[in-house]
Amino acid sequence: MNKAPAAADLRVLMVCTGNICRSPTAEAVLRAKLERAGLGARVLVDSAGTNGYHAGEPPDARAVRHARERGYDLSALRARKLERDDLSRFDWVLAMDAGHLQRLQELTRVQAGARIGLLLEHARRFADERDVPDPYYGTPAGFERVLDLVEDACDGLVEVLARQLDAGNFRSKA
Numbered sequence: 001m002n003k004a005p006a007a008a009d010l011r012v013l014m015v016c017t018g019n020i021c022r023s024p025t026a027e028a029v030l031r032a033k034l035e036r037a038g039l040g041a042r043v044l045v046d047s048a049g050t051n052g053y054h055a056g057e058p059p060d061a062r063a064v065r066h067a068r069e070r071g072y073d074l075s076a077l078r079a080r081k082l083e084r085d086d087l088s089r090f091d092w093v094l095a096m097d098a099g100h101l102q103r104l105q106e107l108t109r110v111q112a113g114a115r116i117g118l119l120l121e122h123a124r125r126f127a128d129e130r131d132v133p134d135p136y137y138g139t140p141a142g143f144e145r146v147l148d149l150v151e152d153a154c155d156g157l158v159e160v161l162a163r164q165l166d167a168g169n170f171r172s173k174a
Contacts, residue, residue, distance in 0.1 A: 008044035009170045010161060013086055014119065015104065016096040019049030019079035022132050022146055023096060024059040026119055028072040029147070030154045037158050042165055046090075050103045052081030060136065066143040070151075082107075087114045091170060094119040094157075097131035120149060122156035 012030060016023035027047035034040045049055075058064070059074045067074050087093060087107055093114040095101040104116045120129050132149050135142030164170060 009042045009165055010092070011044045011046070011090040012092040012094065012157075012161070013082075013090040013114070014045070014047040014094055014096070015050060015082055015100050016047075016132075017049055017051055017100070017134065018054040018136075019047055019081070020054045020057060020060045021063045021136050021143070022134065022150070023047035023049065024074050024077045024079070025063055025067055025072070025146055026094070026096070026132075026150045026154065027077065028067055028074045029150050030157060032072055033151075033154050033158045034161070037162060039158070039162060039165065043161055047077070048080050048082040048086060050082055050100055054079040055081050062135070062140065062143050063146075066140070066147060070147055087116070090114045092116075092161075097134070119153045119157070121153075122160060123149065123153040124156050125152045 014023040014026035024047050027045050031040065031045045034043050034045065057079045059077055064074045084107055091114060093104055093116045095104055095118050101116065101118055108116060118130060120126065120132060123129060126149050129149060132146055133142065135146050
């Protein structure tokens, strides 16, 4: 698991394809926004890919560079493959696009527990967007677009998580 608090009231997992562009970006952005909101110690944030072909690798250098330019540090993160147990270990499992969501829904037929959905369901400025586009084969503008979408959605998600924590609406996990 990537760097995160040892004990947490809530656990959030971001999911994309290879866990080297979108989901580690979302992990770092959410973690930073939670820290700024004073919730960093109460929410564990991690990321994973639906495929394991990049397992153990750092995020794509372009994602690292663009995130760093906005004040987010992805350098310590390493890719890992989504595990079936993640759906019971995490309270929230958020997909970057409809394909990832479909894979998560298939897994929940076997292993349930987490609230699954799309990260962009929490967006405000980009409320009409559904998917965080994969920037891997594109231009630098694609990585900036990912950051724009993820920052917006994470602002909304922090509000949702804060309300959930305030209400004491969370479950303990081992």
